[in-house]
Amino acid sequence: MSDDRVSSSRKDRGMSLIEVMVAMVLLVLIFIYVGQNMIASSWATSKSSQRSMDISAANYFMGVMYGDSNLWGAYPDTPKDPCGNNLTPVNDAGPANGGAWHTPPTCNLAPAEVAQVEYQWLETTPFQDSADITVWVRSTIGGKVDEYEMHGHTHQIPTQLTLATPPPSPTATPTPSPTPTPTVKPSPTPTPSPTAKPSPTKSPTPTPKPSPTVKPTPTPSPTATPLPI
Numbered sequence: 001m002s003d004d005r006v007s008s009s010r011k012d013r014g015m016s017l018i019e020v021m022v023a024m025v026l027l028v029l030i031f032i033y034v035g036q037n038m039i040a041s042s043w044a045t046s047k048s049s050q051r052s053m054d055i056s057a058a059n060y061f062m063g064v065m066y067g068d069s070n071l072w073g074a075y076p077d078t079p080k081d082p083c084g085n086n087l088t089p090v091n092d093a094g095p096a097n098g099g100a101w102h103t104p105p106t107c108n109l110a111p112a113e114v115a116q117v118e119y120q121w122l123e124t125t126p127f128q129d130s131a132d133i134t135v136w137v138r139s140t141i142g143g144k145v146d147e148y149e150m151h152g153h154t155h156q157i158p159t160q161l162t163l164a165t166p167p168p169s170p171t172a173t174p175t176p177s178p179t180p181t182p183t184v185k186p187s188p189t190p191t192p193s194p195t196a197k198p199s200p201t202k203s204p205t206p207t208p209k210p211s212p213t214v215k216p217t218p219t220p221s222p223t224a225t226p227l228p229i
Contacts, residue, residue: 043144050141053113054148058137060114061121062152065090065133072156075125083107092120095136095147116141130155 064087065071068079076091085105093099101118104110120136135150 050146054137056113057117058135058150061135081107082109090123
């Protein structure tokens with residue numbers, strides 16, 4: 001009977017304070033982990049949107065420099081936006097060198113992102129009709145500052161032609177007249193060799209006369225030998 005009373009008293013007691021505290025700590029840790037992930041995801045989404053805005057604005061300023069017809073005049077040039085407003089000279093030092101940020105003038109022809117950024121830009125001194133250009137863009141949204149840097153290269157090109165002005169036909173290169181072949185001079189007629197004079201006919205050698213036949217010497221008559229006495 002006493003064992004049943006002890007058992008029932010333990011069931012009626014419920015959870016202790018320590019158990020409750022442990023459970024609360026675990027729940028708090030889970031909430032912190034989930035909350036951090038949600039905050040990081042939200043920050044990444046906001047950062048990505050802000051960076052996309054900076055890239056769009058940087059492309060706009062880069063296009064203004066590319067389309068400036070006076071970029072190859074006196075250095076540094078001061079371009080104009082599509083509404084005709086003067087911008088700043090293209091010789092900023094850049095953020096790393098303490099360059100000053102500029103606020104673009106209001107222009108309803110510019111993208112909406114341009115009104116939310118500040119900019120700097122730089123064109124190097126043109127050399128052999130080419131130059132490097134750099135654009136820096138800075139935006140601040142919700143206390144988050146983002147800077148973006150874009151580089152490009154440009155060179156002087158002929159005046160842009162419109163559809164109403166067709167490009168001129170290329171001038172045909174005149175074909176050079178063929179050089180006349182020099183007339184071959186006729187070979188001089190060879191002078192005929194003089195006819196050789198006939199050699200004079202040799203006189204016939206006279207037939208030698210036969211030598212006279214030598215007469216034979218007469219045989220002497222034998223002398224009579226005297227007989228001894």
